[in-house]
Amino acid sequence: MDGVAGATDQRGRMLVTEEETRDGYVRDIVSGREVRATPEEVEAVQVFARRLIEDFDYPKSHIQTRPQFRVRARPSEERARTYPVDIAVFSAERKLEDDVDIIVECKRKNRSDGEKQLKLYLSMSSARIGVWFNGDDHLYLYKRYKTDGTLEWSVLPNIPKFGQTVEDIGLLKRRELQAPTDLKAHFRTIRNYLAGNATGITRDQSLAEAIMSLLFCKIYDELNTPPEDLPRFRTAVDEPVERVFSRATELFQHVKEEYPDVFQEHEIIALDPESLQYVVGELQNFAITESSRDAIGDAFEVFIxxxxxxxxxxxxxxxxxxxxxxxxxxxxxxxxxxxxxxxxxxxxxxxxxxxxxxxxxxxxxxxxxxxxxxxxxxxxxxxxxxxxxxxxxxxxxxxxxxxxxxxxxxxxxxxxxxxxxxxxxxxxxxxxxxxxxxxxxxxxxxxxxxxxxxxxxxxxxxxxxxxxxxxxxxxxxxxxxxxxxxxxxxxxxxxxxxxxxxxxxxxxxxxxxxxxxxxxxxxxxxxxxxxxxxxxxxxxxxxxxxxxxxxxxxxxxxxxxxxxxxxxxxxxxxxxxxxxxxxxxxxxxxxxxxxxxxxxxxxxxxxxxxxxxxx
Missing domain, CATH: 3.40.50.150 (Vaccinia Virus protein VP39)
Structure with missing residues (x-):
């Protein structure tokens, strides 16, 4: 099994991805413990834990995977039944129950079931942000209380990086963008989302053409935004989807004007506004131009x-x-x-x-x-x-x-x-x-x-x-x-x-x-x-x-x-x-x-x- 020490390929060559582990186990990136190498663990839990560390800059000292953090079914009762959480992120190293800030669930559920589970766990804990990630798709859910004390839910375009607040999402300056560590994995997530949710597009090549146009908007924006300015390729919390769509459309117009021999004047970014906002949210923290991979080739492989x-x-x-x-x-x-x-x-x-x-x-x-x-x-x-x-x-x-x-x-x-x-x-x-x-x-x-x-x-x-x-x-x-x-x-x-x-x-x-x-x-x-x-x-x-x-x-x-x-x-x-x-x-x-x-x-x-x- 890939990612498991002791595994071999067809020539009998030993494969290891982390420290030496027993056959059938993988070493957890946060705790260092051996855990069973189930598909959920290898393809979702460890992948998102690595993203938290490498893409969102959270220190391991603020993350708990093993032993699992547990959410009480009734917070007022000490002996109430509890629910284990795949990943918990805390606002402090002490990792007290009141300090939990983000809960990540990596069960192989569909998006609707994942959302229901997140709402349950968030209701029973002090966490404000819930993440559902199954290796192919994700949902970022935000919990806040209205003035009358009732809960209000909203979907976030991304989660805050370490040291950021929710209100800071989408407000990174150009110089604060960083190279992605696994761009292909993010493209795969985007492709899976668009295949299931994009309106009016069903063919792989049509999806590829749409994402390529948007990707070049992103690259063009990186190359033409001063270090201290906000990129135009961004989406903030509660920002109207129409505004994000309008900004991307204007950016694509600049791309077409600069490269008329590449893009035709009549071309558009053929994504509905909600899907476009999803893609922008997924990529906005990254400097694609600083990626060590051929970003276009990777995107093409995923989308075609x-x-x-x-x-x-x-x-x-x-x-x-x-x-x-x-x-x-x-x-x-x-x-x-x-x-x-x-x-x-x-x-x-x-x-x-x-x-x-x-x-x-x-x-x-x-x-x-x-x-x-x-x-x-x-x-x-x-x-x-x-x-x-x-x-x-x-x-x-x-x-x-x-x-x-x-x-x-x-x-x-x-x-x-x-x-x-x-x-x-x-x-x-x-x-x-x-x-x-x-x-x-x-x-x-x-x-x-x-x-x-x-x-x-x-x-x-x-x-x-x-x-x-x-x-x-x-x-x-x-x-x-x-x-x-x-x-x-x-x-x-x-x-x-x-x-x-x-x-x-x-x-x-x-x-x-x-x-x-x-x-x-x-x-x-x-x-x-x-x-x-x-x-x-x-x-x-x-x-x-x-x-x-x-x-x-x-x-x-x-x-x-x-x-x-x-x-x-x-x-x-x-x-x-x-x-x-x-x-x-x-x-x-x-x-x-x-x-x-x-x-x-x-x-x-x-x-x-x-x-x-x-x-």
Missing amino acids: GPAVRGEEGQFFTPRNVVQMMVDILDPQPNETLIDPSCGSGGFLVVALEHVWKKMENQGERNGWSETVLERRKREVASRGFRGLDKDSFLTKVTKAYMAIIGDGRGGVFCEDSLAEPQNWSAMTQERTKLGSFDVVITNPPFGSKIKVTGRQKLSQYRLGHRWRQPRGEDWREEGSVRTDQSPQVLFIERCIQLLKPGGRLGIVLPESLFGMSNYGYVQKYLLENFKLISFISLPDEVFQPYTHAKTCVVILENSPPSDDDIHMAIADWCGHDSRGKPTNRVNDDGSIELLDDLPKIAENLAPLMDWHSND
Whole structure:
């Protein structure tokens, strides 16, 4: 079981997430005690306890999980029946009954039943705030007394951070926003809420488009709000929903005006006001632009869902795989780079960050002003970075994300990368020429169910023609064009066609291309025509739980083959298991280490590359 010491994966490798615990138990993050690893405990109680500590800044000294705090059924009677509470938050370290401020219940109930239970517990205690959280959805309930002594209930957009009052919710200044610790979990909560409550939206892509528009409003607001000002992306306690909706709509209008090539003037944020306020409340405390994750890629993964992505072979590349490939290929500010299957822009964004870091170092050495540095960053992004994808929604996401972080959106086009270049738009043809790129980096779609057909398209590629292996002889190319071909095979050749002589390619491919005899012609094509630099075998879990395809990373140079050694690497760990849970290990000194071989591989291979030896 994930999160439980003593558990192993399918290879018998030990998995641990906290301190050493017995099989079937997990160590409570607050008390340090071993507790049974029930789904409720692992997926809800421990998740929200961690949020209280990491996102809301509550010290463990003010939180009680084990032993459980108990609410008396009748507060006037000492021996009355009591109800255990999953998490209690106190206003003081002494944790007296009168000091309890927040009660958190994590039962697997629906929202209506959760609300009834919270009202009961809040009525019987001094707590003012109740939280129901079942791992997928949440409710923040506030209790106050009217002048006549009767109870009044209201739903909060969020709970106060440590040191805040309820009245402070939604009033954090821009400088007080902090990076989220688990952004994907918050997106998952938002997605579950919207799927069950948003009015007028039923399709996953419609939900994704709505949340993307709102997310870019959030990012735009962060980048354009002075440190001491209140962000416009906020919702306060008892603030009319119409006011929040109006502020978000006005913010989206600014986004559309700044990026007219990304958003159309007629576009709206297609959420009802109540749903929009929910999303704003969930995200308002965070600085999305300071997140260590690709926020847009994470949001897309959550909102589109594995079924839709699986049909098109769209399995988004984990950030650590992207980072490893970028570090090895080491793109430079004066070079051109393209991802011909750019998806939501993960490779482009990480490569851009890599190049900008080099420019920042150069600017520091040369004494560039901040204005000069920012101008040169934008010039490099616009001049040197290109992305293609045949999915119009994905290219829109990539354009918008690149626009928000520093431009380069003008180099992203909605095109079928495998089509004949003369069939691309005039702008794409002008700015994306074969044989013009220093670096190609990509993870093309692959899968047994998707095939490329069409004689005209296939005839562009040697690998689109038939190859034959007579008995006892080597593979040889025949003249006839195939009826179909797997996209990953054609992408290899298209990527190489995009490279300048001496340019370098990093590509994620199914390992079957190099292990199955029926793909021997692909191996022959590569080994006899190009300089193969490195082959990195990735763990089975890299793209799980979305697909079980065994993959590898191939690094090659568009140069004649040589007798140089091919740098081989095998990664046993990729940072998560087959269900997407982190693979952590407790070291002898008690520290927790994420088991991930990919940064080590990049660290070892990058110095062996001599890409820039002649610069």
